[in-house]
Amino acid sequence: MSNNNVNFKIIRDFDCGLIGTIQKLEIENLGQDAALNEWQIPVIIRYGRFITAINQNNEIIGVCQAIRCWQNKKTAFIHSFYIVDGFRGIGLGKMFLKYVAELFKSEDFDSIELTAVPENIAAVSLYKGCGFEIVKTEFDEYGRGRNRYLMKLIL
Numbered sequence: 001m002s003n004n005n006v007n008f009k010i011i012r013d014f015d016c017g018l019i020g021t022i023q024k025l026e027i028e029n030l031g032q033d034a035a036l037n038e039w040q041i042p043v044i045i046r047y048g049r050f051i052t053a054i055n056q057n058n059e060i061i062g063v064c065q066a067i068r069c070w071q072n073k074k075t076a077f078i079h080s081f082y083i084v085d086g087f088r089g090i091g092l093g094k095m096f097l098k099y100v101a102e103l104f105k106s107e108d109f110d111s112i113e114l115t116a117v118p119e120n121i122a123a124v125s126l127y128k129g130c131g132f133e134i135v136k137t138e139f140d141e142y143g144r145g146r147n148r149y150l151m152k153l154i155l
């Protein structure tokens with residue numbers, strides 16, 4: 001899919017170069033703690049959904065990684081979502097998330113869940129603006145004092 005010189009692409013094949021590029025983007029945009037490594041990225045590509053936003057220079061400028069929920073097979077869980085630093089604040093996150101929501105709807109999912117740090121105003125605002133609602137706060141989700149909002153979008 002193409003929009004304003006940005007293409008959205010489901011990654012199905014990969015090589016060492018692509019894994020290295022994504023690993024670097026993960027660390028730069030999510031930080032070392034949250035970044036997936038070279039073992040985990042191929043698992044999401046093969047068994048989940050790994051979607052990228054690519055600009056006219058063929059650079060990856062956005063990443064969305066999702067898995068199917070075991071308890072409710074019609075729920076997709078977005079494990080991570082980011083727009084590469086330097087391309088933020090110009091509407092790409094919203095455009096990308098809307099594309100992802102339409103994609104999952106077309107794949108017969110009926111909801112999307114994700115978690116976000118309550119202090120991450122940009123992310124929480126983006127998700128709310130795209131129709132997500134806060135379901136609850138998951139306390140100590142990623143360790144003591146590291147709380148997350150569980151947010152859900154009905155498709």
Ligand SMILES: CC(C)(COP(=O)(O)OP(=O)(O)OC[C@H]1O[C@@H](n2cnc3c(N)ncnc32)[C@H](O)[C@@H]1OP(=O)(O)O)[C@@H](O)C(=O)NCCC(=O)NCCS
Pocket residue numbers: 029030081082083084087088089090091092093094095115116117120121122123125126127129
């Ligand atoms: C969160 C993130 C994906 C937003 O992407 P983006 O392309 O910058 O967002 P957009 O330009 O499309 O903005 C969409 C909405 O997000 C919100 N938003 C974006 N940046 C914001 C900021 N700095 N402050 C407050 N709200 C902001 C606004 O509600 C905005 O809607 P509006 O323009 O109608 O006001 C991006 O900031 C990012 O990748 N951050 C680092 C990684 C991260 O935190 N990922 C989410 C983990 S849960």
